Amino acid sequence: MNQQAQILTADALPPQVGLLRERWEFFKRNRMAHASSIFLAALMVLAILGKVLTSYIVVFDPRVVRLSEKFLPPLTRFTSEITPAEDAPTFGVYLLGTDELGRDVFARMLEGTSVSLTIGFVAVGISITVGVFFGGIAGYYGRMKLGFITVDTLIMRFVDIMLCFPTFFLILTVVALLPPSIYNIMIIIGLTSWMGTTRFVRAEFLSLRELDFVTAARSQAIPEWRIIFIHMAPNAMAPVLVSATIGVATAILTESALSFLGFGVQPPDATWGNILSDGKQFIFDAPWLTFIPGISILIVVLAFNLCGEGLREAFDPKLRKAR
Amino acid sequence: MVNFIIKNIVQRIVLLVFISIISHAIVHLAPGEPSLVDPSNPRMKAEDIQRIRAAFHLDEPLHVQYFFWLQDLYSGELKSFKDNQPVLGKIWDRFLNSLPLFILATFITWFLAFPIGIQAALNRGSTFDKTSTFLSFAMISIPGFFLSYIVIIFMVKTFDVPVIGMRTFGLEDSSLLLQSMDRIWHLTIPALMSAIVGTAVLSRYVRSQMLEVINQDYIRTARAVGFSNDEVIYHHGLRNALLPFITLFGLSIPGLIGGSVIFETIFAWPGMGRLGYEAILSRDFPVILTLNFIAAILVLIGTFVSDILYAIVDPRIKF
Numbered sequence: 001m002n003q004q005a006q007i008l009t010a011d012a013l014p015p016q017v018g019l020l021r022e023r024w025e026f027f028k029r030n031r032m033a034h035a036s037s038i039f040l041a042a043l044m045v046l047a048i049l050g051k052v053l054t055s056y057i058v059v060f061d062p063r064v065v066r067l068s069e070k071f072l073p074p075l076t077r078f079t080s081e082i083t084p085a086e087d088a089p090t091f092g093v094y095l096l097g098t099d100e101l102g103r104d105v106f107a108r109m110l111e112g113t114s115v116s117l118t119i120g121f122v123a124v125g126i127s128i129t130v131g132v133f134f135g136g137i138a139g140y141y142g143r144m145k146l147g148f149i150t151v152d153t154l155i156m157r158f159v160d161i162m163l164c165f166p167t168f169f170l171i172l173t174v175v176a177l178l179p180p181s182i183y184n185i186m187i188i189i190g191l192t193s194w195m196g197t198t199r200f201v202r203a204e205f206l207s208l209r210e211l212d213f214v215t216a217a218r219s220q221a222i223p224e225w226r227i228i229f230i231h232m233a234p235n236a237m238a239p240v241l242v243s244a245t246i247g248v249a250t251a252i253l254t255e256s257a258l259s260f261l262g263f264g265v266q267p268p269d270a271t272w273g274n275i276l277s278d279g280k281q282f283i284f285d286a287p288w289l290t291f292i293p294g295i296s297i298l299i300v301v302l303a304f305n306l307c308g309e310g311l312r313e314a315f316d317p318k319l320r321k322a323r
Numbered sequence: 324m325v326n327f328i329i330k331n332i333v334q335r336i337v338l339l340v341f342i343s344i345i346s347h348a349i350v351h352l353a354p355g356e357p358s359l360v361d362p363s364n365p366r367m368k369a370e371d372i373q374r375i376r377a378a379f380h381l382d383e384p385l386h387v388q389y390f391f392w393l394q395d396l397y398s399g400e401l402k403s404f405k406d407n408q409p410v411l412g413k414i415w416d417r418f419l420n421s422l423p424l425f426i427l428a429t430f431i432t433w434f435l436a437f438p439i440g441i442q443a444a445l446n447r448g449s450t451f452d453k454t455s456t457f458l459s460f461a462m463i464s465i466p467g468f469f470l471s472y473i474v475i476i477f478m479v480k481t482f483d484v485p486v487i488g489m490r491t492f493g494l495e496d497s498s499l500l501l502q503s504m505d506r507i508w509h510l511t512i513p514a515l516m517s518a519i520v521g522t523a524v525l526s527r528y529v530r531s532q533m534l535e536v537i538n539q540d541y542i543r544t545a546r547a548v549g550f551s552n553d554e555v556i557y558h559h560g561l562r563n564a565l566l567p568f569i570t571l572f573g574l575s576i577p578g579l580i581g582g583s584v585i586f587e588t589i590f591a592w593p594g595m596g597r598l599g600y601e602a603i604l605s606r607d608f609p610v611i612l613t614l615n616f617i618a619a620i621l622v623l624i625g626t627f628v629s630d631i632l633y634a635i636v637d638p639r640i641k642f
Contacts, residue, residue: 161341161345164338165618166578166580166618166622168585169584169599169615172584172603173603174349176603177603177606260466260585261588273466276466277468280469283476290469294465294466298464298465301464302461305460305463
């Protein structure tokens with residue numbers, strides 16, 4: 001009798017696989033997305049390494065100007081007699097050639113990796129923070145009245161207003177009017193892209209706030225900000241994660257477009273965007289100055305997009321069935 | 324229906340008021356003034372700057388400036404800081420230039436995206452599906468100006484066609500046929516380049532929408548009744564899959580300004596996006612403000628049109 005009961009419960013129990021683990025297993029089945037996520041992890045390591053190697057332990061100095069060594073194609077050996085030996089590139093080879101001032105493109109790309117990724121991540125960090133904050137407030141306090149208007153209406157109409165501005169033109173306007181600085185660019189890209197996150201989070205909150213765990217949390221007199229941001233927000237993270245991954249890709253592209261118009265990160269700081277837009281004037285004499293950053297941006301942004309698509313499939317039960 | 328339309332319009336007018344306030348605030352709160360564009364210009368004396376400031380009400384408080392702006396905009400007397408031309412006239416000229424580019428780009432987008440998306444959905448998992456999916460991701464990920472440069476060099480070297488600007492200089496006296504051919508060549512490549520991202524995104528949407536519709540019960544019923552494959556797909560399937568794209572069409576209208584800055588700059592196309600870029604460079608506040616405002620109006624019109632169309636086309640929507 002006892003044994004039978006044991007078998008019954010064992011049959012009824014679900015398999016011991018956590019929700020995240022299951023999603024991850026599903027994500028891994030999409031081979032392109034899985035490969036991109038590994039590639040991106042490697043890229044983060046490269047970015048940190050690049051930051052260290054170019055600024056703290058100066059192995060590759062991206063700012064050394066060697067005017068006699070300009071426009072050397074990739075893989076040229078360092079043989080100059082004019083340039084002092086301490087300005088020679090590491091390993092004695094210009095791995096990716098030199099630019100119009102004789103700076104080592106490999107060192108500049110290494111420096112640019114961390115700057116470009118930082119712009120992407122900080123901008124997305126800002127947009128998610130703002131988005132989750134507004135979305136959480138709108139979803140949780142939705143029915144509360146402020147005078148004649150509900151909180152929900154107030155926030156969502158503001159989202160509508162922000163969505164009416166053409167994003168790129170707005171970013172361009174503000175970036176051009178403010179003093180050029182890398183922080184301004186991150187903040188502005190972040191502050192003009194939070195509207196999607198707000199909508200997702202609000203939609204999730206509308207269903208979450210009816211669930212029992214929220215009632216339970218309320219009954220224990222847990223402060224409301226804790227319920228919103230610590231208990232409920234993690235449950236609404238799936239769509240946010242997807243849009244964040246794609247958001248990083250968009251931010252990197254936006255930065256390169258701004259650089260093209262001359263409003264991006266200013267020299268001597270290197271980003272992939274401004275290496276590309278500086279290089280385009282020399283596309284006939286030194287095609288590597290255009291193609292190396294251009295193709296790097298293409299590959300990295302593609303990896304972020306594929307990764308985001310894989311996450312979307314893993315998190316969305318509807319898409320999983322269709323596959 | 325009439326109630327719905329009136330309510331919709333009133334809501335949008337309220338939004339518009341707030342949009343005008345916010346865009347006015349953004350432009351004017353930012354540091355930097357038109358009189359500071361060129362501080363080293365010896366011809367700009369202190370009294371000249373004073374005169375400019377007075378002429379454009381720059382000494383008044385912000386909310387007064389806002390009302391001056393609205394008043395001038397309404398009466399059509401809003402002048403550009405840069406050359407004292409009426410802003411609305413300038414924008415209208417540029418709008419006429421942007422329009423053919425936008426129309427051709429939209430045509431290319433829609434005519435490419437639908438066949439690609441439908442084919443990909445019908446042969447899910449095939450080589451075509453995988454290639455088109457990967458290519459559309461690649462096209463979304465490539466910086467537009469990088470691709471444009473490669474294409475310009477390729478086209479000019481291979482086909483020897485003119486691409487920069489709106490027309491070739493010096494062809495004014497030639498025959499009408501030659502002139503129009505020249506215009507078409509100048510138009511094609513910028514339109515193609517600005518259509519690429521749209522095509523990539525739209526074909527993905529079409530594919531997922533088509534996949535969803537194909538798995539519906541009524542499609543199986545239609546097949547069971549014995550309609551031919553083409554009829555099921557294009558008559559029963561596609562018509563239902565098309566519905567959400569009415570919304571997308573409405574939303575593509577504001578691309579007229581925002582999406583075109585980069586491409587109009589590359590191809591030296593004197594359209595609205597380029598006007599905005601030039602205005603930003605010279606801190607021409609009235610033009611920047613009015614362009615932002617017009618873009619917002621375009622968005623509102625776009626969403627309004629798509630709401631109404633949706634209600635007309637889809638009989639399931641009731642008021």
